[in-house]
Amino acid sequence: MAKSISANQSKKKSPHLNRFYYPLDQAVEKPFNWKQMLRLLNYLKPYVKTLMPAAIAVMLISTIVRLVVPVIIGTWVIDKAITEQNVSLLTYLIIGISVLYLVSFIANKYRIKWVNILGQRVIHDLRKSLFSHVQRLSHNFFDSRSAGSILVRILNDVNSLQELFTNGIINLLMDIVLLTGIIVMLFVLSPPLALAVLIILPIMFFISTKLRRTIRRSWQDVRIQKSRLNSHLNESMQGIRITQSFSQEKENTEFFDGVNGDNYEKERVAMKKSAYFGPFVEMSNAIGTVILISYGAHLIINGSIQIGIFVSFAFYLGMFWEPISRLGQIYNQLLVAMASSERIFEFLDEQPNVKEKENAQTFKDMKGHIVFDHVQFAYNEDRIALHEISLEMKPGQTVALVGHTGSGKTTIANLISRFYDPTQGSVKIDGHDLRDMRLDSLRTNISVVLQDTFIFSGTIMENIRFGRPDASDEEVKEAARVVGADDFIKRLNNGYETEVEERGNILSAGERQLLSFARALLADPRILILDEATASIDTETEVMIQTALKRLLQGRTAIMIAHRLSTIREADNIIVLEHGKILEQGNHDELMKHGGEYYDLVKSQFEMLDAL
Template sequence: MLISTIVRLVVPMIIGKIVIDQAIKNSDIGLLTYLIIGISILYLFNYVANMYRIKWVNILGQRVIHDLRKNLFSHVQRLSHNFFDNRSAGSILVRILNDVNSLQELFTNGIINLLMDIVLLSGIIIILFVFSPPLALAVLIILPIMFFISTKLRRRIRRSWQDVRIQKSRLNSHLNESMQGIRITQSFSQEKENTEFFNGVNSDNYEKERLAMKKSAYFGPFVEMSNAVGTVILISYGAHLIISNQIEIGTFVSFAFYLGMFWEPISRLGQIYNQLLVAMASSERIFEFLDEQPNVKEKKNAKIFKDMKGNIVFDKVQFSYDEYRVALHEISLEMKQGQTVALVGHTGSGKSTIANLISRFYDPTRGAVRIDGHDLRDMRLDSLRTNISVVLQDTFIFSGTIMENIRFGRPEASDEEVKEAAKLVGADDFIKRLSNGYQTEVEERGNILSAGERQLLSFARALLADPRILILDEATASIDTETEVKIQKALQNLLKGRTAIMIAHRLSTIREADNIIVLAQGKILEQGNHDELMRKKGEYYHLVKSQFEMLDAL
């Protein structure tokens, strides 16, 4: 950068002061020849310097973007569930992809060009005042006016680019949602309405972009006008100084060179300024995520679960998702090692909240959750969650092979261990019928598989991880009766020695549970095994009775 800048500053000085005022004026062909060779060598140095500058700056810029995106993704991965509860997947994608991309041009070109232009402008101003202070003052008189106007524009342009990033986030969020829900859209024949809504969001995005670009475009023509004014002043006042013998013709020519060079970096500074405003709007959104702290925090001196047994105790636990809604009211319960505990109740009774607290996706508002006598807030998150496997009703299958999906929770597992886990849950039969067996590539979210097949894969994935605690949240809801019978048989062997928490609306799946806890509005109504609760003829009895009456009616 320095070599390139020095060459650009020196050459006009050589042309004006030596080539014109000495070699040409005195018809010194020998000196002129040496000067031409010298200038050629300087430009060769400039070429080599620019080549390496561009190469190294681009490498540096790409590394900065790579590290920023890596750190942002890594940070988001560790944020608590409430962060994702309050944001759409599309808006998160925009920040990791688009907002980081908008910084790329600034880091690969903008910053180094900014340094070059500042050095170049400083050098030009110093040289102009050394050559002729009166002429320098005359041609640079418009600078204060230009800086005053550009400062006025700054806030308006910055706000415009902030609006663009917000609107682009909405656009991406809606697009992501539309793609995820395309089956629902088509099943209700809402393609036209969905397209119209997208067009509205897209039009708003276009309008925000247009306004931001319009405001940003003011700067370029203003610089061109400033250049024109400076040139007019140079010609008129410079001619007067030459006629009055106050400056040489060579000085005038050097001034012309420097003045042309002066407005070029000014124009580039305007472009860099626009880049900077876009980058500032994006960086504010990026650092908003990076500054976000997980609600579930790990203590510096957190302990490790060395040999988890699986004894779970809720000690007067109260939990609220927000200040208006209490999900659990001072729950006290115990789940002993090796027990299968079923959580039963209507929607919103607190079943999934209990499961989330056991995995420490949230911390209790009051009270404590303990496993093997350890308060979960005192333990390391990874040592807790590696001992827990969760199977949800809406299971998630990653793009990749069947083998990779089952191995997800335990990457070091052998192929034989993967196949054994699949056999134990009854998934081996349908996997073998696939085109490439365990090496079959599944699409995003496992779309080539049926709901029941995806659920079986999630069972195999959870069981391969060999957890001490297994949480089944409506895990058999998507499986037909015949497959459910197979899984129930497999679970009888697999759950031995493990603490299992089963959340189910189909009460037939929990008859064999050691303890059934009936919840309502975040409170425990009753608990016991199936026979005990049926004899009580309480809430559980009425739930079972109403469910069987519905089946009889069908």
């Protein structure tokens, strides 16, 4: 086997890859949480009046058949029909047992069918609930987690519950009923022999209890390591061009070997510990069989029991260890489910930092009058992004935010969209504090175009229509014509029905940006935020877009964030930021006359262009 590099070694060699190891993903030693298990079982509620009763009914039928047949064989077939050589009775008994087995077969068939339907529906509901909840969480939730670790919880962790819901719960009920029935039947047939055979149970219970904590912790470790593995895979695929550009394929592979090796080791340890239960049950079965043969033979010789009862005991004993063994497997499923459900409920219990009030109001006819009233904002205690910012953006104005990286430009845009709430002060639109308004009524009136635009898998038409799903085909095409995207779209093989694949890989950066403009403008927003939106577009295309924007931005409030100062010369108000503070503001001519920071920025950019 190829020698794998440990994750620790890989992390030393590749410190830039340590970002997958989030402190939020750590195994925590906790007792078995019955409250959490009941919460998990709540997802069965929609089916307690339909699938559950049907599955339980057929399960009870097949279990009763299994409990009745050994008694019939022992006390009737052997002690009555065979001993008394009653052929007629034997014939009736054989037919009766055959019918019972046929009934059991049909019941088991429907039990398997219905529990699988039940399990699949519960998994569907749980995954839908988790995905819907994650979609509503605030941006700071995604800031602290990789996409891969979130995918693991929605896919792998939910999938790991599938076995529990499809077979585990009904099988658990079936095995408990079967086990209880067997014990009752054993004591009915012969209490002394039953006590002798079942003496091993307390020892077995004690040892299995000792194994519980260590097995559960091992499955916790497995889920966490899978999260790390998926995080690395997700980031490696997204960053493949950078990896190849810097010839870091070998380094990346070595790190993957370490993470993959750790995943293998965690799985091996968990499976090894879980596998202890099977041989232990087999050993218990062997001890029980030895006791049955030795003590049972003694009772037969003494005349305490008949041979038929001994045979029934042998049947029941063979059946007894089967549910015990399955309960061990179900217990392992339960441990895996607990490890996964802890991680699922951690996400479901996560509350958005940006919360909507119960009596939140709705924007009826937004004008786009934006006011920042002594706003301070910090991503964390050590990182204050805005210091007591006060500014006004009047309806229909085009406002440009200018400044070096980290000056607070994007933070202002994020606060307007209410992706975050101010630490102090308030952000108001049309006189309404955004914390008093419904999020959907705010964001449906705002369109955002980012530098790194996102194109979804699907057609060109579907991607533009994402801005307004009820838009007609003609409205989509009109939006594309206005921003100048129509020309390149028509050159594609299938025009607007061209499939753009994941992240729009078949399109150039400029073409993707044009689509994002069309998408934003189709939404017909009252506020348009352009965050370095023309950075990926060539000069000729930019001129075309600027011409279109002059017409489209009329009557809308526009916030433009740009490093290329040539794109904001026509802005009504230019706000110059530095370290989260406003240094100066005014239109281009006013700021150039002032000779301040903006003047220096413009001058330095022109000097750079002259040098080129």
